[in-house]
Amino acid sequence: xxxxxxxxxxxxxxxxxxxxxxxxxxxxxxxxxxxxxxxxxxxxxxxxxxxxxxxxxxxxxxxxxxxxxxxxxxxxxxxxxxxxxxxxxxxxxxxxxxxxxxxxxxxxxxxxxxxxxxxxxxxxxxxxxxxxxxxxxxxxxxxxxxxxxxxxxxxxxxxxxxxxxxxxxxxxxxxxxxxxxxxxxxxxxxxxxxxxxxxxxxxxxxxxxxxxxxxxxxxxxxxxxxxxxxxxxxxxxxxxxxxxxxxxxxxxxxxxxxxxxxxxxxxxxxxxxxxxxxxxxxxxxxxxxxxxxxxxxxxxxxxxxxxxxxxxxxxxxxxxxxxxxxxxxxxxxxxxxxxxxxxxxxxxxxxxx
Amino acid sequence: xxxxxxxxxxxxxxxxxxxxxxxxxxxxxxxxxxxxxxxxxxxxxxxxxxxxxxxxxxxxxxxxxxxxxxxxxxxxxxxxxxxxxxxxxxxxxxxxxxxxxxxxxxxxxxxxxxxxxxxxxxxxxxxxxxxxxxxxxxxxxxxxxxxxxxxxxxxxxxxxxxxxxxxxxxxxxxxxxxxxxxxxxxxxxxxxxxxxxxxxxxxxxxxxxxxxxxxxxxxxxxxxxxxxxxxxxxxxxxxxxxxxxxxxxxxxxxxxxxxxxxxxxxxxxxxxxxxxxxxxxxxxxxxxxxxxxxxxxxxxxxxxxxxxxxxxxxxxxxxxxxxxxxxxxxxxxxxxxxxxxxxxxxxxxxxxxxxxx
Numbered sequence: 001x002x003x004x005x006x007x008x009x010x011x012x013x014x015x016x017x018x019x020x021x022x023x024x025x026x027x028x029x030x031x032x033x034x035x036x037x038x039x040x041x042x043x044x045x046x047x048x049x050x051x052x053x054x055x056x057x058x059x060x061x062x063x064x065x066x067x068x069x070x071x072x073x074x075x076x077x078x079x080x081x082x083x084x085x086x087x088x089x090x091x092x093x094x095x096x097x098x099x100x101x102x103x104x105x106x107x108x109x110x111x112x113x114x115x116x117x118x119x120x121x122x123x124x125x126x127x128x129x130x131x132x133x134x135x136x137x138x139x140x141x142x143x144x145x146x147x148x149x150x151x152x153x154x155x156x157x158x159x160x161x162x163x164x165x166x167x168x169x170x171x172x173x174x175x176x177x178x179x180x181x182x183x184x185x186x187x188x189x190x191x192x193x194x195x196x197x198x199x200x201x202x203x204x205x206x207x208x209x210x211x212x213x214x215x216x217x218x219x220x221x222x223x224x225x226x227x228x229x230x231x232x233x234x235x236x237x238x239x240x241x242x243x244x245x246x247x248x249x250x251x252x253x254x255x256x257x258x259x260x261x262x263x264x265x266x267x268x269x270x271x272x273x274x275x276x277x278x279x280x281x282x283x284x285x286x287x288x289x290x291x292x293x294x295x296x297x298x299x300x301x302x303x304x305x306x307x308x309x310x311x312x313x314x315x316x317x318x319x320x321x322x323x324x325x326x327x328x329x330x331x332x333x334x335x336x337x338x339x340x341x342x343x344x345x346x347x348x349x350x351x352x353x
Numbered sequence: 354x355x356x357x358x359x360x361x362x363x364x365x366x367x368x369x370x371x372x373x374x375x376x377x378x379x380x381x382x383x384x385x386x387x388x389x390x391x392x393x394x395x396x397x398x399x400x401x402x403x404x405x406x407x408x409x410x411x412x413x414x415x416x417x418x419x420x421x422x423x424x425x426x427x428x429x430x431x432x433x434x435x436x437x438x439x440x441x442x443x444x445x446x447x448x449x450x451x452x453x454x455x456x457x458x459x460x461x462x463x464x465x466x467x468x469x470x471x472x473x474x475x476x477x478x479x480x481x482x483x484x485x486x487x488x489x490x491x492x493x494x495x496x497x498x499x500x501x502x503x504x505x506x507x508x509x510x511x512x513x514x515x516x517x518x519x520x521x522x523x524x525x526x527x528x529x530x531x532x533x534x535x536x537x538x539x540x541x542x543x544x545x546x547x548x549x550x551x552x553x554x555x556x557x558x559x560x561x562x563x564x565x566x567x568x569x570x571x572x573x574x575x576x577x578x579x580x581x582x583x584x585x586x587x588x589x590x591x592x593x594x595x596x597x598x599x600x601x602x603x604x605x606x607x608x609x610x611x612x613x614x615x616x617x618x619x620x621x622x623x624x625x626x627x628x629x630x631x632x633x634x635x636x637x638x639x640x641x642x643x644x645x646x647x648x649x650x651x652x653x654x655x656x657x658x659x660x661x662x663x664x665x666x667x668x669x670x671x672x673x674x675x676x677x678x679x680x681x682x683x684x685x686x687x688x689x690x691x692x693x694x695x696x697x698x699x700x701x702x703x704x705x706x707x708x709x710x
Contacts, residue, residue, distance in 0.1 A: 008566050011558045012459040013399075017452075021399055030452060073388025075449040278456045298446035300454050 024118045025053030035117045036092060041179050045098040045145060046110045047083060052093060052121055058086050059093065059124030061152040062230070062257070066122030066304045066312060067095065071108050075120065078105045079305040081148040081232075081257070082124060083180075085156035096179060098145040125310050128230065128257035134164050135228040139221060141241065143171035143212070143233030147179050149257055150232060154187060154194070163191035167221045171212045171233065173202040197221070212237070214244040225250055232257040258307060268323065271347040275299045276318060278353060284345045289325060290315075291340040299353055301340060308342035315340050319350035358624065360677060368677050369620025375669060376655050379662050383447055390661045391445050391453060394435055394641075402428035405585075406567060412577030425585040427642070430592050432461050434644025439660045441470055446657075463526035463556050468548055472529040478656050482601060482608045482629030489601065490608060492517070492528050496700045497601075498608040503703040510701045511694070514598075521590035526552045592642070595690055596633070600649035603631045603692035605682035626653040627674065632667070632683035639686065640664055650681065 006015040020027035025034060033050040040046050059065065064081045083096040099110040113119075128149055140150045147170060157163045168188075172178040178198065188196035197220050203209040218224045225248060231241050238256050245254040268286025273293050275281070278300070284293040291313055294301040304312025308326055314337045321332040322343040330346050332338060340351070360368070405424030411417040437460035439445070445453045459466050472488065480486035484500055491497045495514060496507045517524045530552060535545040563582035571578035607628045614625065633639065633647040640647045640663075648663035651670055658666075674681040684692070 008558070008562055009570075011562050012461055012555075018399060018403070021396060070388070072384040073386075073448050295449060298443070298449065300446075300449065300451045300456055 023053075025051070027053060028055045031055055031121045031123065033093075033119050033121045035113055035115050035119060037115055038113055041096060042098075042177050044110065045096060045179050047094050047096045048109065048113060049092055049094050050119065050121075052091065056091070056121065057123050059152075060129040061085055061156045062129040062149040063124040063126040063152075064128075064149070064257075064305065064310070065093075065095065065124045066310070067109070068120030069105065069108060069113065070118075071105070071112075076105045076108075077120075077122075077303045077306075078109075079307075079310065080109075081126075081128075081152070083148040083151045083155075085152050085159050087156075087159065096145065096148045096151070098179070122304060122312060125304070125312075126257070128232065128255055130230075131228075137165045137223065137227045138167070139224060139227035139229040140166060140168040141170075141217065141229065141231040141233070141237070142168070143237050145179060146231075146233035146237075146257070147184075148232075150230060151180050151183075153230070154184075158187055158191070163187075163193040165193050167195045167197065167224075167227060169197040169199060169212075169217055169220065171199045171201060171237070174200050174204075195221075214240055225253075228253050228255075230255045230257075258309065268344065269347075271320065271345040271349060273345050274319075274348070274350045275353045276350055284349075286323065286344050286346065288344060289341050290322065290338075290343050290345065290349070290351065293345070294340065294351070294353065301353065303341060306341045308339050311339060313340045314338070316352035317349065318352045320348050321346045322349060358628075358679060360624075360679075362618075364677060365620040365624055366618065367620075368673070368679075369618070369623045371673055372623050372654055372670075373619075375666055375673075376658065379655070379658050379666060380447075383659060387659045387661060388448055391436075391440075391448075391659070394431065395453070398428050398431040398436060401425075401431070406578075409567075409578050409581045410571050410574055412571070412574040412581065418577050418581055422581040422584050425581065426588040429461060429585050429589040430642055433589060433593055434596070434646065435641055435660060436460075436644075437462060437466075438644050438646070441466055442474060443657045444659045461559065463522040463552060463559065464529045465526075465551050465555050468529045468551070469525070472531065474656070478653070480614075481626055481653060482606065483614055483625075484608055484610055486611060486614075488528070488531070492524065493533055495697060497696060499700060500608060500610070501700075503700075507701050511698050514697055518591045518594035519587050521594040522586070523556075526556070595686075596643045596646050598693045599633055599686070599689040600631060600646055601629060602696055603682065603684065603689045604696065605680060606631050623654055624679070626650070627679060627681070629653070630682070631689060632681075633686050633689055634683050635686055637664075650683075 003015060010018060014029065016027055016029040020030060024032045031053060033052040035048055036051050037049040038046050039049065059082050062081070064079050066077055066079050068075045068077045080095040080097055082093055084092065084094040097106050097109045099107040130153060142150050150168070170178060170184070175181060175198065178184065184196055188194045199212050199216070201209060201211065221227070229245070231238060231254065235258065238258055242254065242256065245251050270284040270286040270288070273282055273284045273290060275294060275297065280297045280299050282293060282297045284290070291301050291303055291306065302313050302315070304310035317332050317336045317338050318334055321330055322338055323330050323346050325342045325344060401424050405421045405428055408417050408424060409421030412421065437458065440453055440458045441455050441460070443455035446455050451457050455470070477487055477489040482490060484490060484498060491501065494517070495510055496503065527549070530545055530548040531540065532545055534540045535542050563586060564579055567582060568575045568579040609625055609629070617625070627650055630649040630653045632650050633643065635647060645660035645663045646652060648667055651663040651667055654670065671681050
């Protein structure tokens with residue numbers, strides 16, 4: 001009622017436009033956060049401490065969040081797992097980001113983001129979370145920056161002072177390159193229930209390079225079939241784990257979180273992509289996601305995880321057919337909601353954006 | 354088309370390629386500074402508007418009324434010209450900011466954004482100065498080219514052009530609904546009525562704000578606030594009308610026929626934009642308040658480049674014109690305004706249609 005009245009005074013703008021001008025964190029239309037600190041974790045990973053603005057819904061341990069950062073005047077969105085546990089007294093949250101070699105946005109976040117800067121946020125989401133009633137025994141398998149969602153869970157346990165029976169296997173090139181390495185080791189020393197099993201892949205004198213095998217894991221964790229498992233890491237690890245759990249008939253005891261975007265088939269023919277409401281038309285090849293095609297054409301594209309998980313990017317297909325980058329399957333009828341981040345054009349496509 | 358200048362077809366294509374290069378250069382260098390510019394203009398505009406309205410509440414003191422009205426007038430001018438017009442052109446879409454984007458923007462102008470975008474970005478910018486195609490040529494009520502057949506009603510056009518200036522936003526809103534196309538059977542009356550309905554709904558909201566809500570909030574200052582808002586709206590209308598008519602109607606600007614633009618090449622399109630547009634010279638503040646339509650030539654060559662870049666590329670466009678021996682029409686605001694009024698007065702009379710002006 002009050003907003004409607006205020007809306008008359010601010011028309012054609014919304015009262016929110018003025019609120020956001022005074023303080024971006026007050027905007028309800030454009031959820032934002034202020035960077036409070038940037039803490040280096042390893043030479044190429046940093047933790048970003050963020051104060052979310054009004055309207056932020058507290059996350060569950062293990063969830064991820066979409067972050068929009070302004071790089072050279074252009075907003076770029078990426079999804080990162082929250083590394084902080086829920087329930088921070090100051091309502092602060094953290095993400096921990098590793099600067100990937102080709103990661104334009106992750107490099108910016110790690111190296112350029114500075115305290116005081118405003119980032120945009122999406123509400124936390126994701127199903128890589130703990131059940132309400134904890135199972136008796138848990139297994140965490142993480143690799144590289146895949147540690148972040150699990151760190152949120154472990155920190156939550158530590159904060160409550162109640163660590164369940166956890167076997168945590170973590171894969172990293174070397175000991176010093178383990179993100180949160182010191183904290184993990186401290187936690188393991190403090191809580192007898194937490195068994196930390198580090199696996200370092202870089203060869204050292206006397207020990208050849210070794211890729212983690214699930215067989216190694218089941219040898220180290222003898223009661224593996226009895227544990228509920230949460231696994232987060234690169235695609236290869238997840239693929240192998242899923243195959244193993246499926247073969248063992250334990251698929252329902254496994255939760256996974258994928259960090260890497262899906263593979264892009266190249267050479268597939270694309271078509272013309274028309275963004276109907278934005279009145280834009282561009283040529284697209286068959287290997288580039290419709291999300292990337294739209295962004296390149298300056299269409300406002302909703303986006304989230306960019307890997308086909310969070311469904312923030314759903315858009316209505318009004319004509320043509322698309323291919324799912326993950327499965328290669330061609331699909332699409334007019335009116336279908338498609339995930340633009342994992343769909344490519346098969347011939348000419350119309351999208352209601 | 355090539356008949357309209359001394360240039361050969363090859364020259365025209367070379368002229369076009371040079372402009373394409375210039376455009377690519379600006380696009381490649383868009384960045385942080387440009388983003389900061391538009392955000393700053395928007396912040397200044399909103400502060401001016403809020404401040405102007407607040408100051409106006411103290412209108413029992415006449416200087417407060419004057420100051421408040423002046424602030425609000427400038428705010429409304431910025432909102433329409435440097436912000437609204439240019440955002441709706443998609444000049445800032447590259448920032449991927451849904452808050453500053455052509456597909457989401459709505460402005461303090463009677464014409465709803467999407468209706469205006471069609472009649473302006475499409476009909477006017479694609480068919481600039483083409484008789485029978487560009488409805489902005491006289492807005493369906495003015496005779497601005499001797500090729501337009503004379504009618505006795507045009508005798509009154511100096512008078513009603515003056516009236517149009519005062520109610521410009523309403524004129525444009527009704528004009529964007531393209532009533533004459535419904536009259537001629539080119540579109541349905543139902544669609545037209547729907548468009549007019551949307552204009553009315555938007556107008557009601559704008560009217561409620563300026564002529565009811567804020568005056569009521571002013572309490573004892575009800576009448577001064579109402580008059581201040583009315584003055585600000587009329588000032589903005591007259592200013593917008595002045596700037597916009599100076600863009601295509603002063604001496605030196607040309608009109609074209611549909612035959613001339615048949616199979617027009619990209620180079621020829623550029624050439625027509627140049628020949629059909631005129632700049633206004635003046636200080637930086639004029640460029641800002643005109644929404645950089647004082648760089649009408651640059652704007653028509655590159656309608657979707659950020660407006661803050663027009664001033665920067667203008668000398669290079671002018672050099673290019675010199676190199677190709679092409680005219681580059683420009684003049685001060687008083688000079689161009691006088692030129693527009695001379696043309697409108699001259700073409701009110703029938704005699705000119707015989708000889709090509």
